[in-house]
Structure formats: structure tokens, C-alpha cells
Amino acid sequence: MISGPIPPHPRLVVEGLLRFHRSRKQGEAAPPAEDPGLPVPSGADFLEEGLELFEQDLVLEEGLAIDFFGKDAGGAPVAVLASEEEEQDELPLRLLDLDAWFRRGRTLPRGLLAQACPALAKVELGHGLRFVLVAHSYESRFLERLQGLDALDLTVLEFGRLRVRGEGLWFLRALPPWDGDRDGRRPLPEGLADEDMRGLVARLMDRVHEIDPRPVIQGDRYHREIWLRGGVHFRVEVDGASVEIRIPEKGQHWILGDEGDIDRILDALLRVELEREALGVPSRDGDAEWESPRRKNGSLSTRSEDSGSGGTLGGRVHLSEEEMAAFFPD
Amino acid sequence: MSLQDLLQGRMPRIFDRLRGGRDPSLRLGKGIPTIGVASGKGGTGKTFCTVNLGVLLAGERERVTVLDADLGLGNAHLLLGLRPTKNLQDFLEERSGLRELLQVSKYGVDVLPGGSGISRLCQLEDVEMRRLARSLSGELPRARTLLVDSAAGISPQTLKFLIAADLVLLVVTPEVTSLTDAYAMIKCLHLRGMESRIAVLVNRADDEGQALEAMHRVQEVAKRFLDLHVEGCGWVPEDPAVRGALASRIPIVVRAPHAPASRGLRLCAQRLEEMLIGLPARRTFPSRVPGRSASAFSETGGRGGRRRRTR
Ligand SMILES: Nc1ncnc2c1ncn2[C@@H]1O[C@H](COP(=O)(O)OP(=O)(O)OP(=O)(O)O)[C@@H](O)[C@H]1O
Ligand SMILES: [Mg+2]
Numbered sequence: 095m096i097s098g099p100i101p102p103h104p105r106l107v108v109e110g111l112l113r114f115h116r117s118r119k120q121g122e123a124a125p126p127a128e129d130p131g132l133p134v135p136s137g138a139d140f141l142e143e144g145l146e147l148f149e150q151d152l153v154l155e156e157g158l159a160i161d162f163f164g165k166d167a168g169g170a171p172v173a174v175l176a177s178e179e180e181e182q183d184e185l186p187l188r189l190l191d192l193d194a195w196f197r198r199g200r201t202l203p204r205g206l207l208a209q210a211c212p213a214l215a216k217v218e219l220g221h222g223l224r225f226v227l228v229a230h231s232y233e234s235r236f237l238e239r240l241q242g243l244d245a246l247d248l249t250v251l252e253f254g255r256l257r258v259r260g261e262g263l264w265f266l267r268a269l270p271p272w273d274g275d276r277d278g279r280r281p282l283p284e285g286l287a288d289e290d291m292r293g294l295v296a297r298l299m300d301r302v303h304e305i306d307p308r309p310v311i312q313g314d315r316y317h318r319e320i321w322l323r324g325g326v327h328f329r330v331e332v333d334g335a336s337v338e339i340r341i342p343e344k345g346q347h348w349i350l351g352d353e354g355d356i357d358r359i360l361d362a363l364l365r366v367e368l369e370r371e372a373l374g375v376p377s378r379d380g381d382a383e384w385e386s387p388r389r390k391n392g393s394l395s396t397r398s399e400d401s402g403s404g405g406t407l408g409g410r411v412h413l414s415e416e417e418m419a420a421f422f423p424d
Numbered sequence: 425m426s427l428q429d430l431l432q433g434r435m436p437r438i439f440d441r442l443r444g445g446r447d448p449s450l451r452l453g454k455g456i457p458t459i460g461v462a463s464g465k466g467g468t469g470k471t472f473c474t475v476n477l478g479v480l481l482a483g484e485r486e487r488v489t490v491l492d493a494d495l496g497l498g499n500a501h502l503l504l505g506l507r508p509t510k511n512l513q514d515f516l517e518e519r520s521g522l523r524e525l526l527q528v529s530k531y532g533v534d535v536l537p538g539g540s541g542i543s544r545l546c547q548l549e550d551v552e553m554r555r556l557a558r559s560l561s562g563e564l565p566r567a568r569t570l571l572v573d574s575a576a577g578i579s580p581q582t583l584k585f586l587i588a589a590d591l592v593l594l595v596v597t598p599e600v601t602s603l604t605d606a607y608a609m610i611k612c613l614h615l616r617g618m619e620s621r622i623a624v625l626v627n628r629a630d631d632e633g634q635a636l637e638a639m640h641r642v643q644e645v646a647k648r649f650l651d652l653h654v655e656g657c658g659w660v661p662e663d664p665a666v667r668g669a670l671a672s673r674i675p676i677v678v679r680a681p682h683a684p685a686s687r688g689l690r691l692c693a694q695r696l697e698e699m700l701i702g703l704p705a706r707r708t709f710p711s712r713v714p715g716r717s718a719s720a721f722s723e724t725g726g727r728g729g730r731r732r733r734t735r
Contacts (some may be wrong), residue, residue: 120517176615205584296646304502304507304673306504323497360671361667361671364502364670364671367497367499413604413607413608413611414649416649417645418604418646419647420602420641420644420648420649421603421604421607421641422600423646
């Protein structure tokens, strides 16, 4: 893991993530330990759910290049641009140039484009180009300029470091309002034509934003997978004019019919959220780390100790046989 | 800790440090009585009780602040229909002062929102805890009582918050695993030399008999094995109205004041008021409980306290 105050260039970060992601996809569970100096946020998926990058340093024409090129879950072309703060002055112009290039490209015959640049054949050019910006930090002046570019489809990611029980860990987070969920484009599956149902699903999603204003959404024309606060997961499935909502973790599902269903679904989601692990402590039913004292033979221990890193206030609480017996009088 | 450390007498010093309660700079909200709400087991209703007790404890002029110390999945704001854009994480990373975080609700309770997602990984260092403690007393002049809603379980993080409180309120449910986990928490706090008062509230009980039995069991075991007096703070029944209140984002004591759970919560709040009067930090405030006089104040102050804390 990285130590020291100087973070690597954002390009290296994306490269590291990409490598990690690929090795994971190929079934290699272990993070690339041979890559010291490359941050790997633990548990984090690659930049965005469903994002696939297949070309590095894609040169479209002289002076116009994309750091990493690929497509998102919906097949739209994505340009990932990684920059240091000093490079951000030129970024807005570059974004506009790239956007213009893709708009022109859309009007060209597909075969011709693919011949010139095979990577372009793998994406749906009709969707328009999306940008994912990655940096350690952004100057406020730069962010102000970005505000002016609201015709572009931008996702702005920032990465940083956290201290976790004395160990450094990297994280990536999306900056609002460029967190990839603008104008509610994504919550509604395009395949749902019924206007009333669209309204109902839209209201459900509005309410869901109360739990998490920035849910992670993935899916295709007929379904959406939605993750709230990084964990609570539900599914919206379109079948003709009807919509089914599922919470797989709980085995619950509803055919969406009226506002009352929205209340019930929200209530169920809230419950799942409330029951979820906090700080690694299991939900109400307990789990392996925190067994019921009876099962564990009267020995309760803290999470930190189990994981082997000694927090100053953690420690083992041992309940003796007599203490346990006092709770089980018969 | 090596044997050598022990021989060189480092042990007692380190031990002192572990007893966070001894370090006055680590106490939260100096001058504001602080109640740390905890459980052993998760999902016993800590957040539910914290928020509703907060609403009941809030006065007309003075406000109650809920510090959502669940840095992983804080949700106290949800129960009040608040939508914070910042949370404690922003304070800890020095992007925001405490006052900017404060979410003011319509119900006399303000929330300092806990973290979510990534922040669950964070460990609060002593320096950060000190900064939080300083800001709590400096930046929240209107706060009359501070309620700290903690994350479930005995994590170092949670213990740090609890040890920094004047009173620890354990919310338990009648199941035996909840009681043993609560007792484990009490023992853990006791072993770390915490000298604050400890009280138990039984939530989600079927009836009074079940609630009292659960409460007495914890009190009895703590007395017998730790020689510790654990106070009773009352009980709240299992109530289907809780669900509706949760969905409406209005605290149940406001939305359904006559629901069984609300009635139980009111009695608990009264009991808590009495305990607050006995807290050292509370002495700067005149008694606010109707019909309670200065003599009642000293009565309550002397009773129940396990050991007098010297400050
Ligand atoms: N008296 C009650 N009657 C019915 N339901 C209740 C009661 N008290 C709490 N609940 C429900 O129990 C669930 C858990 O409550 P809450 O979130 O307050 O627990 P918690 O102890 O804060 O959980 P965590 O340990 O995850 O922080 C919620 O859905 C809440 O509405
Ligand atoms: Mg809670």
C-alpha cells in the first residue's frame, strides 16, 4: 500500500484500478500486491458499475486524445480523463472538442468509423459521449467552469486517502452534481412505456432519494438494479405495462400498483437499511463475527480485536459461566 | 505490551489512558449533560428511542442535540424527516464546522448527522475526539442536552463515545441475547473504569411484566458480579404505530402521542429528566421539571449515582 504524502498521478490510479478489476474478473481474488504504489480501494468496484474500458490513450486526431476509452452499462461511449490540478486549465476545452468530435462522428457511416478506429465499433455512438473525470482534487475555479458546461454528460470523481485503524486506504467518490445521476435519466427503465407506471416508478425513486440521494443504478432497457448507501439492494423489473419491485436479500417482491405500495416498499427498504451492519457489527440476527454469547460459550469479543488490530478501547469481554447462567435461570 | 513494559511501570499509565473517562478533555459537550445511548446487540431501537426521547426532553427555549455517532450508517436524521447534505465526516475532515452540520428539526431536536458509506471505515483518533468535544461545547450554545446515538456493538469507537458521556442509557429488548450483550457492554465500560451512571430502558416488550423481568435481570447480574448499580429508565412496548411513524418521518411522540409506545416513552423521558438533574454537568441549569424544587434536586443527585464523579 502507498505510504507518504505524495499521491500518484491520477492516470496511475486508473491504471491500477483497471488492472485490479481485470484480475478480479479473471478470478484472481488477491489484489495486485506486486503493484506497490498503486492504490486499490478495498471492496470498491471499478470507477462505476458496469463500466468497461478497452482502450488507453485513444488518439482521435492530432492533439485530441482520450486517456481511457470504453463503454458504460448502457453501452454509451465513455471517456475517462485523469488529471492533476495543474492540467485542469485546459480540460474544459478538451471536453468540448471531444464532445464535438463525437457529435460529428455520429453522422458518419459506422463501418467507416470502425475501420478508422476499432474501439468505436464497440460502443453505441447514438448515446453520445460521456465523460468521467478523475483527480485527487479540483480547483474551485475549475468546478465553476464545469458548471457552465451543462450540456455535457459529466461524472466527476475525486479520490483520496483515509486512515483506517492506522492503515491508509484509498477511496473514490463522485462529486455532486456530477455524480452520474443527473436529470433522473437512469432510474427509469426506458422499456417502460406506460405513462402512469412511469409516474409511479418516478415517485418511488423520488422517495428512495430520501434514503440515499445518490444511489448506484445499473440496468438495461427493462430492468434496474439499485444500490442504496452502498448496500441495500433492490430491483425494478418491467414486464409489459407492469412493474415488479424486488428486494432479493429479503425475498420480498411487489407488483407496483398504487401509492400505498410505494410506502410499503420504502418501509421495507428502510428496514433493510436499519438492519444492516454498522461498523462491521452484524444486523439483528447476528453473524459469525458476533455470535450470541450462548453459542460462543460466554466469550464476547470486539470486532477490532478479532481483526487483529488493537484499538485502544477495544478488548475482550469475557462472561463467566456463572454470569451467563444468571441470564438463563432454568 | 511486553513484560518489560510491565516491569518498567508503563502498564498503569497505559491503563489510565485506556480509561478515557479520566481524561477530561475527552468528555463530550462540557457543560451540557450528555447521554450516550447504546446497546450490545444491534437493532434494539437505540435510534428510535434517542430521537423520541430527544423530542420529549426538548423544552420551549432550550433544544436537544442528537449527535449521531454511528459513523457507518447514521440514520437519526431519517426519523425526523431531515435531509442533511453534510455529516460528521465533513467535520472530521475539516471541511465544515459543527454548526454548519446541525440539522434543525421542527420538533426541538437538532441532529448532527452521522456518516455513511465510506466513513464507516474511519477510526476516531483522540485528537479528533477532543476537537469534537471542544466544538460541541463552543458551537452549540443553545443545546440543553446532548444525546449520543451510538452504533451497535462494542467497538472501540462506540466505547469512546460512551465513556465520554455523563450517563449511558442502554436500550435492550427482552430477548436474552440482547440482555447478555447489554451486560457485556456494561462490564466492558466498568472494566475500563467508566464512572458515569448507567441506566437500562427495555424496548419492544410485550407487557410490563416481561419488561420488568428483563430489566431486573440486568440490574441483578450487574449488582452481583460487578457490584454496580444500574438504574431503570422504564420500558416501551412493541407497537405497530412505530412503523407508520418511521415511514412518515415524524417522531411517534408527535405523530401518535397516545400510542402505547409514546406513553412508554413519556414515562422514560420523565425518569431521564430526574436522572439529568443529578448529573454534575446539569447543575448549571435550574430545575426545569414542573413542581420540582431545589431539595428534590439534591435528593435525586444523591440517589442512584454509583460513585460520585470528581471533575
Ligand atoms: N417499540 C417498538 N415497536 C415496534 N417497532 C420498533 C420499536 N422500537 C423500534 N422499532 C423498530 O425497530 C427497528 C430498529 O430500530 P432502530 O433503528 O431504532 O434500532 P437501532 O438500535 O438504532 O439499530 P442499529 O443498531 O442498527 O443502530 C426499526 O425498524 C424501528 O422502527
Ligand atoms: Mg441506530
